[in-house]
Amino acid sequence: MRLLLISNSTNAGEEYLKYPIGNIRDFLAGVSEVLFVPYAAVTFSYDAYLEKVQNRFDEIGIRVRSVHQYGNPAEEARKAHAIVVGGGNTFALVKKMQEEGLIEAIRERIDAGVPYVGWSAGSNVACPTLCTTNDMPIVQPQSFRTMGAVKFQINPHYLDHNPEGHAGETREQRIMEYIAANPRMYVAGLREGCMLRIEGNGISLIGSRPLRIFRCGEEPREVNAGESLDFLM
Amino acid sequence: MRLLLISNSTNAGEEYLKYPIGNIRDFLAGVSEVLFVPYAAVTFSYDAYLEKVQNRFDEIGIRVRSVHQYGNPAEEARKAHAIVVGGGNTFALVKKMQEEGLIEAIRERIDAGVPYVGWSAGSNVACPTLCTTNDMPIVQPQSFRTMGAVKFQINPHYLDHNPEGHAGETREQRIMEYIAANPRMYVAGLREGCMLRIEGNGISLIGSRPLRIFRCGEEPREVNAGESLDFLM
Numbered sequence: 001m002r003l004l005l006i007s008n009s010t011n012a013g014e015e016y017l018k019y020p021i022g023n024i025r026d027f028l029a030g031v032s033e034v035l036f037v038p039y040a041a042v043t044f045s046y047d048a049y050l051e052k053v054q055n056r057f058d059e060i061g062i063r064v065r066s067v068h069q070y071g072n073p074a075e076e077a078r079k080a081h082a083i084v085v086g087g088g089n090t091f092a093l094v095k096k097m098q099e100e101g102l103i104e105a106i107r108e109r110i111d112a113g114v115p116y117v118g119w120s121a122g123s124n125v126a127c128p129t130l131c132t133t134n135d136m137p138i139v140q141p142q143s144f145r146t147m148g149a150v151k152f153q154i155n156p157h158y159l160d161h162n163p164e165g166h167a168g169e170t171r172e173q174r175i176m177e178y179i180a181a182n183p184r185m186y187v188a189g190l191r192e193g194c195m196l197r198i199e200g201n202g203i204s205l206i207g208s209r210p211l212r213i214f215r216c217g218e219e220p221r222e223v224n225a226g227e228s229l230d231f232l233m
Numbered sequence: 234m235r236l237l238l239i240s241n242s243t244n245a246g247e248e249y250l251k252y253p254i255g256n257i258r259d260f261l262a263g264v265s266e267v268l269f270v271p272y273a274a275v276t277f278s279y280d281a282y283l284e285k286v287q288n289r290f291d292e293i294g295i296r297v298r299s300v301h302q303y304g305n306p307a308e309e310a311r312k313a314h315a316i317v318v319g320g321g322n323t324f325a326l327v328k329k330m331q332e333e334g335l336i337e338a339i340r341e342r343i344d345a346g347v348p349y350v351g352w353s354a355g356s357n358v359a360c361p362t363l364c365t366t367n368d369m370p371i372v373q374p375q376s377f378r379t380m381g382a383v384k385f386q387i388n389p390h391y392l393d394h395n396p397e398g399h400a401g402e403t404r405e406q407r408i409m410e411y412i413a414a415n416p417r418m419y420v421a422g423l424r425e426g427c428m429l430r431i432e433g434n435g436i437s438l439i440g441s442r443p444l445r446i447f448r449c450g451e452e453p454r455e456v457n458a459g460e461s462l463d464f465l466m
Binding site: 181 | 241243244245321363364366367368370371373377390392395396406407408409410411413414
């Protein structure tokens with residue numbers, strides 16, 4: 001199993017997919033073509049999404065094909081040599097992946113060793129369920145179950161504080177609710193600018209900010225790049 | 234139909250349910266007892282939630298009974314003379330309301346003219362669906378469909394800006410995704426400290442901050458207290 005699960009496509013004030021492209025290049029060394037899943041796009045077209053990603057992947061010499069260009073996306077996924085799932089709205093992404101049979105098809109390819117890159121919603125769907133997404137439920141998927149390529153949940157764009165004066169739940173409070181309702185699960189709060197690289201049973205954090213780990217009955221704790229994350233696997 | 238749909242229980246730095254209690258008193262004039270739905274509580278007990286609410290309602294001389302104290306919550310709801318649904322996690326609330334048959338039972342009472350007060354998740358469930366909640370999906374309800382006492386969606390705790398330096402979607406971007414996927418729906422962004430009071434076909438905004446209105450194909454716009462909201466009905 002080979003996964004690169006990225007918190008966010010773009011850091012504030014930077015260009016689209018700029019900060020992680022070097023890590024994507026390293027991870028996809030030897031790959032010349034990827035199959036892209038654009039279904040998290042809602043307010044812009046799949047064509048526009050493909051073009052935006054292709055423009056960045058041009059820098060690392062990788063051609064991007066998108067599942068929306070094919071009549072049978074699951075069949076394309078079963079032939080793909082590398083798979084990339086982009087961010088946007090997780091509920092829209094999961095609904096369409098379920099309708100197209102992509103949850104199973106991509107999971108099979110991951111199990112066969114094909115490299116998988118996801119960012120934001122694309123990282124959420126590698127987890128057992130879509131729970132712990134930050135996205136708004138805008139459509140109802142068949143189920144909350146997603147690929148389960150990893151056994152833990154990721155909260156991408158992990159955020160420490162609310163804006164000043166705002167009384168809504170903090171991210172930590174939301175995740176504390178999740179672990180109260182799902183007491184056997186780990187949640188990894190993956191801050192912006194960070195990613196998890198998984199190679200077989202090995203997992204490592206890439207990024208300058210620590211990962212925040214949540215589990216029911218344990219105090220939330222910070223794990224820095226270089227420290228062991230084996231307990232997640 | 235009589236509804237008081239409140240954005241948030243508590244403003245930052247204030248006591249629990251302090252700011253809206255005067256409005257709740259006015260709205261529930263003549264009512265001596267309400268039936269409370271505490272199912273949005275996740276990290277604290279239903280008993281603790283009831284106590285917290287009772288403590289505030291003591292100030293306005295109203296006794297609070299809670300559905301969790303009864304073997305058949307839907308039966309209690311069908312006899313209630315006023316219903317109050319508190320905030321917390323919307324997914325947990327909807328799952329339990331669906332399991333207990335409370336979506337239908339409470340909707341029937343609302344149609345019969347029984348006053349309904351909700352805050353945060355309790356305002357979300359008065360809408361056609363749970364979409365436009367801000368809450369994290371921590372459990373999967375049977376369906377996203379909720380009571381539909383109003384025809385539009387509310388986004389409680391409506392928030393204008395992300396914290397500085399955070400690249401995740403803003404609330405406005407999330408709602409723009411919802412209306413793109415649901416082009417016939419209005420969304421009312423209800424800022425903290427504000428509420429909607431609905432009496433029959435009449436609807437008015439209470440609060441010092443404007444309501445932000447979203448609909449597909451229209452520019453988001455602000456409506457102040459005193460201005461007409463008839464288009465929502």
